[in-house]
Amino acid sequence: CLQVYSHLRKEGHRVVGVFTVPDKDGKADPLALAAEKDGTPVFKLPKWRVKGKTIKEVAEAYRSVGAELNVLPFCTQFIPMDIIDSPKHGSIIYHPSILPRHRGASAINWTLIMGDKKAGFSVFWADDGLDTGPILLQRSCDVEPNDTVDALYNRFLFPEGIKAMVEAVQLIADGKAPRIPQPEEGATYEGIQKKENAEVFIYQLNNMSQSSWPSTLQQFPTYYDLMVTFYGSTLLNSSVPPGEPLEIKGAKKPGLVTKNGLVLFGNDGKALMVRNLQFEDGKMIPASQYFSTGETSVVELTAEEVKVAETIKVIWAGILSNVPIIEDSTDFFKSGASSMDVARLVEEIRQKCGGLQLQNEDVYMATKFEDFIQKVVRKLRGEDQEVELVVDYISKEVNEMMVKMPYQCFINGQFTDADDGKTYDTINPTDGSTICKVSYASLADVDKAVAAAKDAFENGEWGRMNARERGRLMYRLADLLEENQEELATIEALDSGAVYTLALKTHIGMSVQTFRYFAGWCDKIQGSTIPINQARPNRNLTFTKKEPLGVCAIIIPWNYPLMMLAWKSAACLAAGNTLVLKPAQVTPLTALKFAELSVKAGFPKGVINIIPGSGGIAGQRLSEHPDIRKLGFTGSTPIGKQIMKSCAVSNLKKVSLELGGKSPLIIFNDCELDKAVRMGMGAVFFNKGENCIAAGRLFVEESIHDEFVTRVVEEIKKMKIGDPLDRSTDHGPQNHKAHLEKLLQYCETGVKEGATLVYGGRQVQRPGFFMEPTVFTDVEDYMYLAKEESFGPIMVISKFQNGDIDGVLQRANSTEYGLASGVFTRDINKAMYVSEKLEAGTVFINTYNKTDVAAPFGGVKQSGFGKDLGEEALNEYLKTKTVTLEY
Numbered sequence: 001c002l003q004v005y006s007h008l009r010k011e012g013h014r015v016v017g018v019f020t021v022p023d024k025d026g027k028a029d030p031l032a033l034a035a036e037k038d039g040t041p042v043f044k045l046p047k048w049r050v051k052g053k054t055i056k057e058v059a060e061a062y063r064s065v066g067a068e069l070n071v072l073p074f075c076t077q078f079i080p081m082d083i084i085d086s087p088k089h090g091s092i093i094y095h096p097s098i099l100p101r102h103r104g105a106s107a108i109n110w111t112l113i114m115g116d117k118k119a120g121f122s123v124f125w126a127d128d129g130l131d132t133g134p135i136l137l138q139r140s141c142d143v144e145p146n147d148t149v150d151a152l153y154n155r156f157l158f159p160e161g162i163k164a165m166v167e168a169v170q171l172i173a174d175g176k177a178p179r180i181p182q183p184e185e186g187a188t189y190e191g192i193q194k195k196e197n198a199e200v201f202i203y204q205l206n207n208m209s210q211s212s213w214p215s216t217l218q219q220f221p222t223y224y225d226l227m228v229t230f231y232g233s234t235l236l237n238s239s240v241p242p243g244e245p246l247e248i249k250g251a252k253k254p255g256l257v258t259k260n261g262l263v264l265f266g267n268d269g270k271a272l273m274v275r276n277l278q279f280e281d282g283k284m285i286p287a288s289q290y291f292s293t294g295e296t297s298v299v300e301l302t303a304e305e306v307k308v309a310e311t312i313k314v315i316w317a318g319i320l321s322n323v324p325i326i327e328d329s330t331d332f333f334k335s336g337a338s339s340m341d342v343a344r345l346v347e348e349i350r351q352k353c354g355g356l357q358l359q360n361e362d363v364y365m366a367t368k369f370e371d372f373i374q375k376v377v378r379k380l381r382g383e384d385q386e387v388e389l390v391v392d393y394i395s396k397e398v399n400e401m402m403v404k405m406p407y408q409c410f411i412n413g414q415f416t417d418a419d420d421g422k423t424y425d426t427i428n429p430t431d432g433s434t435i436c437k438v439s440y441a442s443l444a445d446v447d448k449a450v451a452a453a454k455d456a457f458e459n460g461e462w463g464r465m466n467a468r469e470r471g472r473l474m475y476r477l478a479d480l481l482e483e484n485q486e487e488l489a490t491i492e493a494l495d496s497g498a499v500y501t502l503a504l505k506t507h508i509g510m511s512v513q514t515f516r517y518f519a520g521w522c523d524k525i526q527g528s529t530i531p532i533n534q535a536r537p538n539r540n541l542t543f544t545k546k547e548p549l550g551v552c553a554i555i556i557p558w559n560y561p562l563m564m565l566a567w568k569s570a571a572c573l574a575a576g577n578t579l580v581l582k583p584a585q586v587t588p589l590t591a592l593k594f595a596e597l598s599v600k601a602g603f604p605k606g607v608i609n610i611i612p613g614s615g616g617i618a619g620q621r622l623s624e625h626p627d628i629r630k631l632g633f634t635g636s637t638p639i640g641k642q643i644m645k646s647c648a649v650s651n652l653k654k655v656s657l658e659l660g661g662k663s664p665l666i667i668f669n670d671c672e673l674d675k676a677v678r679m680g681m682g683a684v685f686f687n688k689g690e691n692c693i694a695a696g697r698l699f700v701e702e703s704i705h706d707e708f709v710t711r712v713v714e715e716i717k718k719m720k721i722g723d724p725l726d727r728s729t730d731h732g733p734q735n736h737k738a739h740l741e742k743l744l745q746y747c748e749t750g751v752k753e754g755a756t757l758v759y760g761g762r763q764v765q766r767p768g769f770f771m772e773p774t775v776f777t778d779v780e781d782y783m784y785l786a787k788e789e790s791f792g793p794i795m796v797i798s799k800f801q802n803g804d805i806d807g808v809l810q811r812a813n814s815t816e817y818g819l820a821s822g823v824f825t826r827d828i829n830k831a832m833y834v835s836e837k838l839e840a841g842t843v844f845i846n847t848y849n850k851t852d853v854a855a856p857f858g859g860v861k862q863s864g865f866g867k868d869l870g871e872e873a874l875n876e877y878l879k880t881k882t883v884t885l886e887y
Contacts, residue, residue, distance in 0.1 A: 002031045004073040007166045009038070013173070017041045017065035027887065041065060054080040062086070069172060072126065073165050084126050089172050091126035093133075094165055096157050098140055099124060100187035103131040108149055108157065113266075119143050119152050121161050123168040125179055132187075134179035136168050236263060236271040241448060244291060259412075260455060262287035275459070276364065285365065301377060308353050308380065309373045315348045316369060328370035332363060349376075356380065359461075389599045391415055394436035399490040399500065399725050407588075409439045409612065410595035412452035413605025418613075419444035426588060429497035429733040429769045430723055438588050441613035446580070446621040449609035453551040453578040454627050456606030462578060465604075471522030474573060477601040478515035481508065484597065488562060488590055493724040495589040496561055497733040497769070500725050502687060507590075510853065511566035514869070517853040518570035521874060525575065532884070542884040548576035549654060549879055550629040553622040555615070555643070556591075557635050558584035558735050559690040559791075565591055567857075567868040568632045573607070575877035577630070580609045582619050586736045588612035615639065623647050630654040630877060634692070637817075637862050656866025656876045658692065658858055660789050661819030664812035665695035665848065666834060669703045669802065671824035675846065677711045681795075683822060683848040685719075685773050689793035690735055693820035695848065696789050697779070698797045699808050705799045709777055712795065713759050716773045721764055733769045734792060740769040743792040750776050750785040750796075760793075781811055789817070805830065813839045819859035822848050 001020075009015060018035040022044045028036075035042045043061055048054060062083055070084065070091035084091045097107035099122040102114070111119045120140030127133035141156040171177040243258030256263040262274040274287045301309060316326045320335045332341075342363045349356055358379065366375040392415065393404040408415040416439075423437040439445075456462050462470075481488065489503035498507055527544035534540055552572045556564040561583060572579050583591035588610075595610045611618050615635075623631055623646035630653055633643050637659040647653045665683050667676050683695035700708050724732035734740040740763065747761040760774030774794040779785050785796045800808040812821065821840035825831050835843040841859040844850060851857055856870035866876050 001073045002034055003162045004071065004165045005031055005034065007162060008071070008169060011166060011170065013169055015040050016067055017043060017062075019043045019045060019062070022046050027885075048078065048083065049080050054082055059083065069169065070126070071165065071169060073161070079126075081128055092123055092136055092165075092168055092172070093126045094161055095122045095124060095131055096153075096161075097131075098122060098138055099131060099135060100182045100184070103187060107131075108152060111143065111152075112147065112149065117143055119147075119156070121157055121164065123164055124182075132182055134181050136171070136177050136179070137164060139164055236273045240271055241451065246290065257288065257290045259288050260451070262290060276361070301373075305377050305380065308356075308376065311352055312349060312373065312376065313369070315345060315352065318348075319345060326369055328368070330369045332367045332369070332372070334367075389414070389596065391596055396435075396494075398494065399486075401487060401490065403487055403490050403494070405436065405491055405589050406592040406596050407436050407438045408592070409441050409445050409449070410592060410608070410610040411445065411449045412456075412609065413599060415592075415595075418442055419448070424585070424613075426495060426586065427736060428494050429735055429737075430494075430725075431767045432737070432769070435494055435589070438592075438612050441582075441611040441618045443617065443621050445611055445613075446618050446625070449580045449611050450551055450553075450622075450625050450627050452606035453580050453609055456604060457548075457550050457578040460606055461604040462576075462607045467523040467525065467576070470574070470576065471519045473602050474515050474519035474522065474570065477598055477603070478512050478519060480597040480601055481515065481594075482512045484593075485509070485512070488593060490725070491589050491593060492562060493732070496558060496587045497724055497735055498560075498687065499729050499732045501727055503724075506687075507560055507563050510851075511562045513853045514563075514566040514570045517869075518574040518874075521574045521871070525874060525878065527880070530882075538886045540884055540886050542882065545881045545883060546575075546874075546878045547881055549877060550577060551627055552577045552579045552630040552632065552877060553625070553628045554579055554581040555619050555622065555631070555633045555635065556581065556583055557692075558587040559687060559692065561587040562590040562594065564634055565594060567873075568634070569608070571868070571873040572630075572632070572877045575874055577877050578607045578609075580611060580622060580628070582611050582613065582615070582622060585612065585614050619643070620646065623653075624650045626651045628653055630656075632656045632866070632876065634658040634868075636660050637864075640864060654876075656858075656868075657864035658819075658866070658868060659862060659864040660791075660817055661692055661694070661859065661863050662696035662787065662789050662815045662817040663693055663820040663822070663840065664697050664699060664815075664838070665822040666699045666800075666808055666812060666824070667701065667704070667708065668823070668825040668827070668830065669701040670826045670830075671704075672826065672846070673704065673708070673711075676824040677708060677715065679824070679846075679848045680708070681712060681715055684795045685716075685731065685793045686849055688732055688734055688771075689773075690739075690791055691849070692791075693842065693849065693851075694791070695822060696796065696817075697786060697812075698795060699800050699812060700797055702799050702802050705777075705797075709758060709775065709797060712775060716759055716775070719773060721770055721772070731770075731773060731793065734771055735769070737769050739792070740771055743771055743790060743794065746785070746788075746790050746792070746794065747774060747776075750779070750783065753783045753785070755779045755783060755785055755796075781814065787815065805834065809834065809837045813837070816862040817859070818861040819863035820844065 005015060005018065018031060018040055020029055020032050020042065032042050032044065045058055048058055059082070063086065067087045069087050069089040072091060072093040075093065095107065097103065097111065098118060098120040102110040118140045120138060122138045123136045125133040125136060139160050168177065240256065240263055241258040241260055243256040243263065245254040246257050246262065247254050253265045260273060262277065264272040264274060277285055277287045277290060313326050319337060319341050320326065323330060323335050342360050345363060346358045346360060349358055356376070356379065362375055366372040391406050392408065394407050396403050406415055408417055418439040419442045422440040422442065424440045425434045426436060426438050428435050485504060485508045488508045489500055492498045492503040492507045493500045525546045527546050530542045530544065532540055532542045554568045554572065556568065565581060565583070569579055569581060581591060591610050592612065595608060598608045622628060623643045631643065631647055633640055640657040640659040644655055644657065647655050665680060667680065680695065680698060686694065719730040720728055721731045722729045734743065744763060747757065751757050755776045756778040758775040758777050760772035762772050764770035764772055771793060775797065776785055776795065777797045779796050779798045786798065800811065818840045820842040821838040822844040823831055823834045824846055831845045835845060839860060841863065842857065854870050856867040856872040858864065858867040867873050
């Protein structure tokens with residue numbers, strides 16, 4: 001508009017008035033500012049008419065300028081026909097289509113969707129709003145193969161459109177402007193204009209991915225010969241979910257009625273997802289229910305429900321002020337209500353009906369008052385809640401309780417078999433027996449889970465939920481984890497070999513703490529205001545907003561199956577994201593039990609999805625998936641590198657990696673030796689050595705080296721190796737057979753290189769995957785044991801010269817890993833000096849394994865980047881948006 005205004009004045013035409021919208025946030029639009037500067041009268045009108053009639057004061061203001069021609073380069077309001085026809089030469093309007101092709105607001109989109117070879121625009125004599133008025137002039141251009149709406153607009157529609165509007169005005173001034181009637185043949189309409197003509201021939205759709213799919217309603221003929229209007233259509237970027245075919249006249253491929261909606265297919269292989277359908281009688285249903293024919297019975301209202309109905313009738317009457325009496329047959333929209341009135345209705349009901357929470361779709365699905373009251377009553381009674389979760393458990397009587405374990409994929413709020421039906425055995429490491437067969441997720445399952453998470457984030461209740469309510473759900477989930485901690489710890493012992501008492505305290509206990517901690521963060525995620533250079537004479541306000549990323553993928557290891565899930569998913573959910581989580585293939589069961597508890601906690605469907613299976617298939621697909629915006633991974637460094645590469649190549653998704661470690665523990669001769677022995681053993685043997693921050697190499701000062709080793713061996717001999725469910729057990733089985741074999745090979749390599757095997761190094765002769773706690777001494781810096789992580793109960797000890805602080809630091813830092821480290825000394829100056837010099841994400845002083853939900857955790861160098869736990873973990877799942885406004 002501003003460009004047309006400026007060019008008209010430049011060509012000598014007199015602009016007698018500018019009619020535009022009111023200031024937004026106290027700031028006028030550029031056209032108004034330019035006109036005011038030129039002395040041109042400016043009128044800022046919120047609307048032109050009320051209930052179909054022109055506002056008298058507005059008409060008087062318009063006629064006061066004495067216009068001979070109305071020029072509408074861009075119009076967001078309906079201009080009454082008495083205003084359109086008022087000037088001597090009437091009104092001309094710009095339209096982004098070669099009329100009569102593609103009439104309506106989304107014409108440029110349809111140009112691409114229908115595969116037109118030509119695009120362009122028309123300047124026509126304005127009519128009654130249906131874009132059917134006579135043509136004044138038209139311009140066209142070729143549609144190039146990779147054209148998008150923006151490309152067409154920037155290349156042709158905008159620059160050439162300005163010139164054409166100015167040319168049209170000159171033609172009128174010269175008396176040479178034609179009035180070419182539009183033919184009906186070849187004309188299309190948007191349904192919002194002329195519903196009976198809004199037929200869409202699905203088989204003609206092309207270039208769907210190049211355009212912004214129109215949100216306005218369209219129709220298509222089904223095999224029932226019904227005209228069905230569809231709402232809420234979006235391009236389907238994920239895999240097509242399974243469904244029931246729906247024949248569509250003329251289409252080469254049937255539509256598909258799925259649980260997510262109706263999928264329509266275009267000629268270019270792209271697909272469209274339609275959420276809601278409306279039939280000719282005005283009834284609207286979710287598209288997923290197209291084949292449902294059962295009628296819902298009418299419920300009788302209780303006295304209390306009658307009061308609610310009367311309150312709602314008053315609310316309807318207040319909104320539909322033009323309706324004398326609200327009757328059962330009164331239709332909300334046919335009585336003149338708009339989408340803004342829907343928001344008002346929902347909010348008024350929430351305020352005046354005891355906090356009853358409706359969704360906008362509830363109004364669209366029941367537009368007649370009688371139907372609406374029935375829907376409200378069913379919601380009050382809880383009858384319209386989603387289908388109760390069905391879980392096909394594997395049950396075992398163990399640990400003096402009945403343990404019930406889900407074993408299927410958890411996608412979009414339901415447990416389901418893998419798409420191809422494949423399963424695999426998950427093994428109890430205590431005796432090598434099969435616990436159960438678990439669904440083996442395929443690529444199709446990953447795509448379904450991502451699609452569910454994307455839909456939940458973009459369209460579901462989770463995306464609309466306020467932060468405090470999100471926190472309430474997380475607190476409730478933490479409570480459920482705690483209420484079920486004995487069962488969860490038992491499952492962890494069965495599936496991972498974790499000692500039950502440790503699982504109870506750490507695996508489960510810290511998971512509970514983590515969810516409670518991050519639940520408290522939900523409504524405390526804040527941006528900030530930033531003082532910037534002011535743009536005189538105006539002033540600026542700049543602030544930042546912290547926003548969720550969208551769909552996040554989480555891939556966790558097998559050493560702490562539930563705790564690693566909690567560390568990452570709690571921060572992810574607190575930030576407002578949705579997630580698809582792949583547990584380790586060998587330890588999926590607590591993750592699936594967690595999924596069951598998340599439903600009980602009230603998490604909406606699609607927010608949490610769990611896909612058990614292999615890293616090579618499911619994990620790789622997650623790292624490559626274009627709809628995932630963040631991937632959090634804990635595991636080995638080589639796999640972390642592959643994931644980072646895939647994430648970069650696919651869509652440059654955000655990544656955080658907690659990878660391998662070779663954490664040094666330096667023990668000086670001035671330490672408290674009893675404590676150093678006890679905690680040094682914990683640093684290595686905690687959780688069977690399957691601990692990412694385990695002390696991978698102990699450096700013991702020469703003067704106490706021999707005594708330290710002797711006392712460690714004495715304590716090892718006291719350790720009880722056995723059934724993890726036995727409360728007196730100190731040391732359970734290694735997680736799985738392949739890992740045990742790797743540890744035994746690790747020990748063989750150490751002996752071959754010349755290290756001294758002081759104790760252990762062998763498999764315990766009993767069923768299951770048990771390994772003796774092991775101690776190596778005389779480990780030199782060049783040896784394999786000194787460089788590589790064992791991830792098992794193997795203590796690697798190296799001696800260093802008395803007083804050689806800088807020398808031992810150099811040796812400790814001579815690794816590409818940097819996850820954790822530790823130092824034992826009574827000398828606080830020495831301790832602080834060493835802590836500053838150690839290259840690691842965490843330094844423990846006179847303690848070890850002391851992690852807390854509030855303390856950030858993560859590594860440096862090839863141990864990865866990014867943090868779990870603490871406030872810093874939230875930033876891994878948030879993006880910062882900077883907003884600057886001028887006033």
